Amino acid sequence: MPAQPRSGCAINAAVEVLGDSWSLIVLRDIIFGNRRHFRELLTRNNEGIVSNMLASRLRKLIDEGLLTKAEAARGQRAEYSLTEAGIQTLPVMVALGTWGMTHRETSPELTIRSRIMADDPQLVAGLMDELRETHLGVPRPNSDGPRSSERLQAAYEAEISGN
Amino acid sequence: MPAQPRSGCAINAAVEVLGDSWSLIVLRDIIFGNRRHFRELLTRNNEGIVSNMLASRLRKLIDEGLLTKAEAARGQRAEYSLTEAGIQTLPVMVALGTWGMTHRETSPELTIRSRIMADDPQLVAGLMDELRETHLGVPRPNSDGPRSSERLQAAYEAEISGN
Numbered sequence: 001m002p003a004q005p006r007s008g009c010a011i012n013a014a015v016e017v018l019g020d021s022w023s024l025i026v027l028r029d030i031i032f033g034n035r036r037h038f039r040e041l042l043t044r045n046n047e048g049i050v051s052n053m054l055a056s057r058l059r060k061l062i063d064e065g066l067l068t069k070a071e072a073a074r075g076q077r078a079e080y081s082l083t084e085a086g087i088q089t090l091p092v093m094v095a096l097g098t099w100g101m102t103h104r105e106t107s108p109e110l111t112i113r114s115r116i117m118a119d120d121p122q123l124v125a126g127l128m129d130e131l132r133e134t135h136l137g138v139p140r141p142n143s144d145g146p147r148s149s150e151r152l153q154a155a156y157e158a159e160i161s162g163n
Numbered sequence: 164m165p166a167q168p169r170s171g172c173a174i175n176a177a178v179e180v181l182g183d184s185w186s187l188i189v190l191r192d193i194i195f196g197n198r199r200h201f202r203e204l205l206t207r208n209n210e211g212i213v214s215n216m217l218a219s220r221l222r223k224l225i226d227e228g229l230l231t232k233a234e235a236a237r238g239q240r241a242e243y244s245l246t247e248a249g250i251q252t253l254p255v256m257v258a259l260g261t262w263g264m265t266h267r268e269t270s271p272e273l274t275i276r277s278r279i280m281a282d283d284p285q286l287v288a289g290l291m292d293e294l295r296e297t298h299l300g301v302p303r304p305n306s307d308g309p310r311s312s313e314r315l316q317a318a319y320e321a322e323i324s325g326n
Contacts, residue, residue, distance in 0.1 A: 005267065005268075005269075006209075006210035006211065007209040007210045007270075007273070008268075008269050008270025008272075008273045008274075009191075009209060009210075009263075009269065009270070009273045009274075010259075010260040010261075010262075010263035010264035010267070010269045010273065010274045010277040011187065011188075011191050011256050011259050011260045011263060011277065012188060012191075012209070012210055012263070013263035013264075013266075013267035013268075013269050014259035014260065014262045014263035014267070015184065015187050015188060015259060015263075016184070017267075018182075018259070018262075019181075019182060019183055019184050019185075019186075019187065020182055020183065020184070021178065021179070021182050021183070022182075023182075024174065024178050024182060025174075025175060025178060028172075028174050028175075046169075046170040046172060046175070047169035047170050047172075047175055048169065065266070085262075085265075085266040088262055088265065088266065089262060091258045091261065091262075092255070092258040092259055092262055093174050094258070095254045095255040095257070095258040096173075096174050096177035096178060096181070096255055097173040097174045097177065098173075098254065099173075099177045099181075099248075099251055099252060099254075099255055100172075100173035100174060100175070100176035100177035100178075101173035101176075102248075102251065103176075103228070103248040103251065104168065104173070104176035104177070104180075105168075105171075105176075106168075106171050106172065106173045106176050107170075107171025107172070109171075110170070110171045110172045110173065111171075111172075111173045114173040114174065
C-alpha cells in the first residue's frame with residue numbers, strides 16, 4: 001500500500017507517485033511502445049534504464065496501483081498491464097511533452113507525436129480507449145471508426161515524408 | 164546550463180527537469196500561493212520541505228530556466244520570478260491534479276481548485292496571462308474582464324459554503 005501522503009493536495013498526491021526520473025518513462029514505453037515484458041522494457045528503452053532501476057519502478061507502479069503483473073508459468077515471461085490509473089497518466093504525458101518540445105531541444109522526429117496530441121484532445125481520449133481495450137479488455141466505443149493510434153501513425157508518417 | 168538530455172524525447176526532456184519529489188511543489192507554491200521569497204516558500208509549505216532541499220530546488224529551477232532571482236540589497240529579501248517556461252508548467256500541474264484527485268485520497272477542500280481547472284482550459288489560459296503580468300510585467304490581454312484568479316476564488320468559496 002502507498003504510504004501516507006505528505007499533504008491532501010491533489011498535485012502533491014500525483015507528484016508522490018510520478019515525480020521521479022523513471023516512472024513516467026517506463027509508463028511511456030508501455031503506453032506508446034506497447035512493451036509488456038521486462039526484457040523489452042529494458043533493452044528497447046531510449047534513455048538507457050538499468051535493470052535494477054526498471055525492476056524497482058515496476059514494483060512501485062504495481063504497489064501504487066498503476067500496473068498489474070500477470071505471473072507466467074515457468075519459463076514464460078510475466079506480462080505487465082496498465083490499470084485505469086495507469087492509462088490516465090496519458091494526459092500528464094501529453095502536458096509534459098508539450099512543455100518539453102516548447103522549452104527544450106528535442107529531436108524533431110521524436111516530437112511529432114507530442115505535437116499532434118497537444119492539439120487534439122479527442123485523439124488522446126481515443127488512445128485511452130484503445131489502451132482500455134488492450135490492457136483491460138474493455139471494448140472500444142465507436143469501434144467501427146478509425147483507431148486513434150492509426151490516425152496518429154498516419155499523421156506521423158505524413159510529417160516524416162514531408163507532406 | 165542543463166546537462167545533455169538522456170534522449171531527444173519531449174516527454175523525457177520534461178521529466179529530466181520536473182521529475183523529482185519537490186520541483187513541482189515549489190513551483191506550485193509560487194504559482195498558486197504567490198510566494199516569492201525563500202522564507203515564505205520554506206515556512207508555508209504544506210509538505211514540510213526542508214531548507215537545504217528548497218535551496219537546491221530553487222537553484223536547479225534557475226539553472227534550468229524556469230525561475231529568475233532578483234538579488235536584493237543587503238538586508239533585503241531576494242525575490243523569485245517565474246519565466247515563461249516556469250509559467251507553462253501550469254498545464255502540467257492541472258493534469259497532475261486531475262490524476263491525483265481521481266486516483267488518490269485527497270482533502271476535498273484542497274481539491275476544489277484542481278477540479279475547477281480540469282474542466283476549464285480558458286480559466287487556465289487566463290491564469291497564465293495573470294502570471295505573465297505578475298512575474299514578467301506583460302500586460303494582460305482583455306484586462307477589463309474579470310480576473311481568472313478571482314473567478315477561481317469565487318468558485319472555490321461557493322463550493323466551500325455549500326452552494
